[in-house]
Amino acid sequence: MLENQKHLFNLPEDITYLNCSYMSPMLKSVAQVGTAAIYGKDDPSTTKPEHFFESTNGLRKAFAQLINATSASCAVIPSVSYGLANVAKNLKAGKGDNIVVADEQFPSNIYAWKTLEEERGITVKYIKPPKEAEGRGARWNAAILEAIDSNTKLIATGHVHWADGTKFDLKAFRKRADEVGAILVIDGTQSVGALPFDVQEIKPDALICAGYKWLMGPYACGVAYYGEYFANGSPIENNWMNRLHSEDFSNLVNYQDAYQPGAMRYDVGESANFILTPMLTRAIQQVNDWGPQNIQDYCETLAAPFIEELKALGCEIEDPEYRGRHLFGVRLPAHIAMDALQQRFKEERIFVSVRGNSIRIAPHLYNSAADLAHILETFKVAEKAV
Template identity: 30%
Template sequence: MVSAIRTSSRPVAVVAGTLVHWFEGVAIDLETVAEAARAAGAALVVDGTQWVGAVPFDVRRVRPDFLVFATYKFLLGPYRLAFLYAEPRWHEGGRTLEHHSWNRQGGDRSDFYKATVAEFLPGARRFDMGERSDFAVLPVAIAAMKLIREWTLEQVFERLRHLNELVWAEAENRGLPVARPRCPAPHISILDIGDRLLPNAAQELRRANVHVTLRGTKMRVSPHVYNDEADIDRLFRSLPLRQSR
């Protein structure tokens, strides 16, 4: 990606990326990508859904223009809710996708639509969605983030790194033909099991109440803090495999 940005024969306006590829398990050096984007005069837009809540991240170091992430993965939150960080330079001149009372000053007044269109709310609130006061999902998201903050992100990260190290070690101990990525993501494991995986693997794992994602010959394992070492052991004991030749 960095090479493509630096050698592009055309102007680069936006660079969109993430810290980890969701089904390759490869970690991306976002700080280097960010430096290349800034040097090219491009805005950096980052999708954090696959890692926010699991991997420490400092916006002051990476300085993305926008960072957006859903809450339903490592943040332990609900579906249909996402958060957006906008770099301060976009707080004044950023163009919004939605125009409604919820992101305007005085938008909570009953006579709002009778007056001249008001200014946007300060900060990144201009990017707020309409009808954001979802009483079903917001309390869940707030409680989940308070819980992660209480645990501390650093402890969550170390726990997930430990569990994923066990995944790789168990796969290797069982003689599976897996190869760790050169720059592995610390919180998810993508195992390419090749032809050892039986066609009925998904059904057998579901029957054993083991939940992973299977795509072709690859298996994604993404434990969280509610998992333990026994779960890793049960995964491999339940995994239907062909005998090695």
């Protein structure tokens, strides 16, 4: 099993950071790439035409390795909203059709579909989680499957829920989607990089990922996978790089109607971004070196004793088969006040997120048993204070 990797980061020693689901800390190696890239423009004569495409090709290759896809099926995007806008533009659906979504997702995976509802008369079906704690994850998955019908054209969810780590059965969703002729679109921002995801196994039609969380990269740079459904689609923007033969700078004035092959048509303009793109490439290369399953195993070993003690305090945590090991929500019993606990976190310099009625805890390889012991003690002190 992997050992603690904190030495690869520049995390301050006086904080307990259990919040990778909010934003990952910067790897030293990624910061070094970014610093070198900033100074690379001191002499612009060193930037050659081929570098515009080598930069993105490296990122595509790293991401494709991570999700077991081909480089040609991967695109460079600035954000989840951008990647999902490409999906929305190319969705074959209209009035009378519906989109099934797990409710309370991150807004980017909702607003794209709300816009379709307003513009095309498509119905968005929000499947709320059960209120009861017992069997919550299993019953939520079952409710989503039940909501999918012959008029469903799109199922949109994460692999784990962004607010509390509830795990969704994507294979079952895929099977049901095939039965009704729907596509499956996954926001992988809170899972890909820390939870194994195999495109050949899950067969999503699109997988959209921001880069600044579990992919360990910079903000404003992400990656996406687009399957066969989108092979001949129309991108939301027309930039010179996503057109055929754009590598030939001397021929750019001979305008092309055809796009680059594969998912490159969905690349954001200036995707070569000579600072952010190589930074995200290096970050994903490190994730590939670690291996997402090893990250899951490390987080499980680290958090398991802590979770059992939290349950003994009366906290509610999802059943193991229906939550990620890298991200899980803690719902408080009546005898622990949320505001008092948050104040203790602030005083103790413990960094987690509160999402809805859940405290979201998200460890990674830079965390140690001492970090989990620190937050557990804070829960105990808050309990006594009530």
